[in-house]
Amino acid sequence: MISATKLKSVDFYRKIPRDLTEASLSGAGLSIVAAFSMMFLFGMELNNYLTVSTTTSVIVDRSSDGEFLRIDFNISFPALSCEFASVDVSDVLGTNRLNITKTVRKFSIDPNLIPTGSEFHSGPIPKVNKHGDDFQEEYSDGSDSLTAESFEKYAHQYSILVVNFFAPWCYWSNRLKPSWERAAKIIKERHDPEMDGRILLGKVDCTQEAELCRRHHIQGYPSIRIFRKGSDVKDNHGHHEHESYYGERDTESLVAAMETLVAPVPRESHKLALEDKSNKSVDTAKRPAPLTSGCRIEGFVRVKKVPGNLVISAHSGAHSFDPSQINVSHVVSQFSFGKKLSLRMLSELKRLTPYLGGSHDRLMGHSYITNRDHVNANVTIEHYLQVVKSEVVSRRSSQELKLLEEYEYTAHSSLVDSLHIPVAKFHYEPSPMQVLVTEVPKPLSHFVTNICAIIGGVFTVAGILDSILHNTLRLVKKVELGKHF
Template identity: 60%
Template sequence: MISSSKLKAIDFYRKIPRDLTEASLTGAGFSIIAAFAIIFLFGMEVSSYLTVATTTTVVVDRSKNGEHLRIDFNVSFPRLSCEFLSVDVHDVLGTVRQNITKTVRKYPIDTNFRRVGQDIHVGHLPAITNHGDQPGEGELAVGDGEGAFELTVENFERYSHEFPILLVNYYAEWCVYSQRLKPSWEKAAQILHERYNPDDDGRILLAKVDCAAAKNTMLCRSHHIQGYPSIRIFRKGQDIRDQYGHYDHESYYGERDSDSLVTFAEKLVEATTDTGTPALEDKSAVDNSTVKRPAPKSGGCRVEGFALVKKVPGSIVMAARSTSHSFDAAKINMSHYVQSFSFGRKLSYRMAKEVYRLYPILDNVQESLTGRMYTSPHENVTFDHYLQAVKTEVVSLKSSKDFKLLEEYSYVAHSAELQTGEVPVAKFQYELSPMQVLVSEASKSFSHFLTNLCAIIGGVFTVAGLIDSMLHNAIRMVRKVELGKQY
């Protein structure tokens, strides 16, 4: 066995007997300073160790070709009805998708952006093949060529309350679809007049409103007519007055030849009692969603949802669109409020918190469009937004696979207004940067942390001891000199 005396021989830290040491005030002062310095540097080192360390690089975005990107949006149009509001997607590869509906919802709103009804989640408007009678089929039984009753702002309310069923054609003389509908509408009106004489029977009346006439501008606007021709169905005793003072009614989207119009009108009559209330057992006979739908309750619309697009330059276009209606560009106002517009899948709260922990600069980035109102003082103005987006990938060291790789997009937008002779739109053109920002969390070595702590403690202790020793020797030398001068 190795004796204790031999073990003592390898002692690196030889002890000096306490009786041979001398305490001094300078040594005590330096000891206090050294202790505070050690505590301060120890705290700074611990804080540095706990601080997140990341490395940021700019690399080429190597996403696979054909990979799709999600674009979320929530945009309100206070002067564009949900009836015709369409969301279209285009890109430079030739992809064209018009009026996407599966991932989009629409909510009617008033001019103050308040919801006035339930969400409207309908598909495309029915495709109309017969926009009117073919030549020779629209000849009227009476030679004057006028069968539908002309309504104006002065007499509309009276007739809408007088007849159990009122079918109204809102038209414009310049509209080609209105011109094609006119013969069949007049013929159907005369046929129904003969079968249900307003003076004797009075169960139905076919009427028309000229929205191009200045005197009817307010009437058409109050009924939210934005496309021509628009056929509305008013039922006395069945319409429900809402909190805004309007009656609920429906729009007709079926075929526009005289036979189809007469057949539809007769089914409405058959499903209505003499008192004007619907016969519930027969209501299903005309409850066909491909022919009629609820009419818009307001002149505004909020559209929200998302679109999956390819990672190539493209655009999302929001506009009034229909294959069987005409629009007056001079009366379409595309003013809108962007509540949100973002790229990429939405992160959960935990994921977003992790992203901002590693890359807090993203938490302070305000998207250029979000929360902004784009207003035009007059109609017929197209709003063009050009968006440049860049992707940021954040690589976390957390063990969960959901936190391994997080993606976040930021963008800048440049907006412009343009007045043209075409129907105005709100266009969001986007372009994705070929580069991306890669943020990786850097791991810290615990052994390196311990080494730094030892270096701090030993270094401060050693430096303070050297300074104290030098100062002590200097004082002794000064005293010796003073003593030498005295003798």
């Protein structure tokens, strides 16, 4: 068994009897300074240990979300009607999706971007299978030509006013014309305007009555509107509620649809309305007409991770558009790529990488308004977006934990004069590379080592300074005593 005396011989810290030591005022001052220095340096080292340190590298995109990319958007168009507003997607691989509706919502807005009603349920813009009669024969005008003045007169006179807003240069309008006139003639024979007074078919030439067509937000030709005289006449300053007709456009289908509209309306001279059971089952393919000329489009689409385009424009398989009357000015409230980040993930992102997140929604809050008084009003607005993915990874307790994936992009926008129908085009180009930000935690052993170095170093330096100061003072005292003797 080792004796206590032998164990004491390995003591690194041999003690000096207290009565052999001498305290000095200079030593006390240096001790206080050394203590504060230790505390200050300890605080700095602790802050450095707690501060996140990251490394940034550029690698080939290794996304876990596969080959698809989500695009979220919320865009307001003050002058593009929800009736024809279409969201289309295409890419370099040949993908071409027209009029996406499943994940897109539309809301009618006024020129000041204020909503004017509930969600606009348009559904897919239909492509009419039977548009006009296929045979040619002599026909006379059966519908009444309406002007701004006569339109108001007839709208208040007839319970149902069905109007064909057309343009003489329009291919689809010219195809509809024979069947429309024949249908109007048949309806007049069955429901004499003088004796019946329930329904009238009219037409408006939008090249002659441009203001009237603008008032009813006509952007595609031909547009068939159904105006009903109802209780809204008093509530809506004399205006009538109206719908758009999207059914077949041959004579037989038009006549059947008109009969279905007039059937529930009682005659002025009889209490009972004309009932036709066969016509009651006819689908007139109606839906509400837009209350205003503006539209807010919001939603998301999933696209392949290749260069492509997201295009918002006026689109229809059975209408023509006047490019000079289409205005795709817009205000972007949101346009972002990738999954939406929660508040917790956003705060974690800012903690780890304060410089990220600023370009996550580069277009947000920007307005792109074209001047309609410009000589060439056919203006397409293009946005060129270069998308880069940033992946933040945290390494803690020797484990790799992926925190979040974020897509940032640069945006360059321009106005382009076009001979075709103006569109709002967002051309996106995902980068094949990604930015990898990795958190590098500091080891606890490194922190402890530095603390020990701080304490030992300050203590040693303070001891050296105290020794120098003490010996200097003793030397000065000896010199002074020598002078006296």
